[in-house]
Amino acid sequence: MAHLLLVEDDTTFSKLLSNFLGKHGHEVQVCSTIAGAKDAIRSKAGASDDFAVLMLDYRLPDGNSLDLLKSLREEGNRTPALIMTSFNDIRTAVNAMQSGAFDYITKPVNPEELLMVLKEALNRKTTVSVKTTSRKPEKQSLDFIEGNSKISKQLYEYVRLVAPTDMSVIIQGESGTGKEHVAKSIHRLSKRADGPFVAIDCGSLSKDLAASELFGHKKGAFTGALTDKIGQFEAADGGTLFLDEIGNLGYDVQIKLLRALQERIVVPIGSTQPVKVDVRLIAATNEDLLTISSNGDFREDLYHRLNEFKIQVPALRDRGEDLGVFIQHFVDKANEELDKNVRQLSKEVMDIFMKYDWPGNLRELNNVIKRLVLLSKEETADLKALPQEMITTMENIAAKPALATGSDLKLLQETHEKEMIEKVLQDVRYNKSKAAKLLNIDRKTLYYKIEKYHIE
Numbered sequence: 153m154a155h156l157l158l159v160e161d162d163t164t165f166s167k168l169l170s171n172f173l174g175k176h177g178h179e180v181q182v183c184s185t186i187a188g189a190k191d192a193i194r195s196k197a198g199a200s201d202d203f204a205v206l207m208l209d210y211r212l213p214d215g216n217s218l219d220l221l222k223s224l225r226e227e228g229n230r231t232p233a234l235i236m237t238s239f240n241d242i243r244t245a246v247n248a249m250q251s252g253a254f255d256y257i258t259k260p261v262n263p264e265e266l267l268m269v270l271k272e273a274l275n276r277k278t279t280v281s282v283k284t285t286s287r288k289p290e291k292q293s294l295d296f297i298e299g300n301s302k303i304s305k306q307l308y309e310y311v312r313l314v315a316p317t318d319m320s321v322i323i324q325g326e327s328g329t330g331k332e333h334v335a336k337s338i339h340r341l342s343k344r345a346d347g348p349f350v351a352i353d354c355g356s357l358s359k360d361l362a363a364s365e366l367f368g369h370k371k372g373a374f375t376g377a378l379t380d381k382i383g384q385f386e387a388a389d390g391g392t393l394f395l396d397e398i399g400n401l402g403y404d405v406q407i408k409l410l411r412a413l414q415e416r417i418v419v420p421i422g423s424t425q426p427v428k429v430d431v432r433l434i435a436a437t438n439e440d441l442l443t444i445s446s447n448g449d450f451r452e453d454l455y456h457r458l459n460e461f462k463i464q465v466p467a468l469r470d471r472g473e474d475l476g477v478f479i480q481h482f483v484d485k486a487n488e489e490l491d492k493n494v495r496q497l498s499k500e501v502m503d504i505f506m507k508y509d510w511p512g513n514l515r516e517l518n519n520v521i522k523r524l525v526l527l528s529k530e531e532t533a534d535l536k537a538l539p540q541e542m543i544t545t546m547e548n549i550a551a552k553p554a555l556a557t558g559s560d561l562k563l564l565q566e567t568h569e570k571e572m573i574e575k576v577l578q579d580v581r582y583n584k585s586k587a588a589k590l591l592n593i594d595r596k597t598l599y600y601k602i603e604k605y606h607i608e
């Protein structure tokens with residue numbers, strides 16, 4: 153039995169849902185606004201009947217639940233949160249994962265799916281303080297595949313190239329593209345593989361506690377510092393520290409981070425004694441750090457210190473033939489986890505998957521497949537196992553780039569090529585030499601293609 157907070161302004165739906173969850177042994181408190189949710193959460197904070205999971209409708213009368221989640225994370229609250237949203241808001245839901253949501257679920261809510269996601273959130277409850285902390289050597293994970301596309305091969309060529317060095321690395325890519333997986337690969341292939349890999353999600357660190365989380369503190373350094381605490385930098389000594397969403401770190405912490413990198417020492421808060429650390433830093437971001445540093449939100453000196461090597465992780469829609477490989481991988485994984493026996497996806501489902509642009513990348517694909525496998529009664533997962541709303545939305549989205557539909561393979565390839573060139577150009581801020589390098593073509597070819605596709 154778990155104590156859940158349901159924040160939902162549709163009273164009929166919230167009644168149905170709390171009855172359903174009640175029947176499954178959970179105790180549900182319901183409120184309908186962000187303000188109400190904040191009061192409820194604060195009144196329970198730290199109590200024995202504190203909420204185990206927050207279930208948040210995305211759109212609420214006094215704002216959206218991402219803002220609520222952000223402010224909770226700022227205050228240091230790390231209760232797993234599920235965002236409930238219509239499929240049309242899926243992009244937002246995917247972004248929610250960056251604001252510290254555990255998962256999202258699309259409306260109309262499927263009961264079996266809800267119980268599955270809830271169970272995962274409840275299991276997660278005890279392990280949320282940093283995203284992953286491991287003192288054990290990272291082993292080759294069976295959960296990891298590289299893909300066969302040209303762009304993936306290039307990605308892992310870079311990974312293998314930089315891994316054995318001690319260079320700091322920036323991993324850039326959209327949400328859910330597998331940046332943490334790439335960071336783990338670098339660690340695993342490095343001289344530090346037997347040391348710890350410590351991952352911190354800077355997006356869910358509160359501003360006040362970020363410095364103490366990273367550098368540690370002495371007892372009494374501030375209210376609430378009841379004992380000495382070792383920071384994650386020290387925890388990663390001899391290994392790799394992975395800072396996800398590094399753009400979210402406050403300016404003060406950035407200064408301390410730069411010092412730690414330059415001098416290889418950290419000074420816990422409230423202490424005067426520097427501690428020597430030997431840590432390789434890998435940072436991930438889904439925004440261009442150079443752009444945010446030109447806005448003054450990220451220190452340029454820190455950016456250059458981190459940017460000894462940069463790796464761009466491609467969006468799933470740009471990974472071409474890899475999509476099929478990942479689909480198979482996630483189906484196998486879901487079969488194993490859910491004890492199911494789905495052997496294939498029907499042609500209709502595959503068609504939709506191929507046309508969809510996957511804004512949430514591998515994470516979204518993994519989630520969609522897990523739900524599909526869960527709801528499939530047969531060996532072939534067909535459209536019946538996809539919510540109607542999802543089919544319609546996917547079809548609409550898929551229909552949008554008129555050029556990319558149909559069976560004209562050449563046209564299809566050209567459309568993808570044009571999109572990829574545009575994206576890479578944007579990523580490198582129209583630096584054509586860099587773009588050509590990333591695209592693995594020479595500059596002349598790039599100029600030719602820019603002209604051919606009328607890219608501005």
Ligand SMILES: Nc1ncnc2c1ncn2[C@@H]1O[C@H](COP(=O)(O)OP(=O)(O)OP(=O)(O)O)[C@@H](O)[C@H]1O
Nearest residue numbers: 295296297326327328329330331332333514515518
């Ligand atoms: N190469 C891979 N092989 C198999 N699964 C993968 C791979 N890369 C990513 N995944 C899966 O995709 C999901 C997202 O991966 P990951 O957390 O590494 O992405 P991310 O880019 O770090 O996300 P975020 O931007 O939210 O931090 C995870 O469920 C992960 O297991």
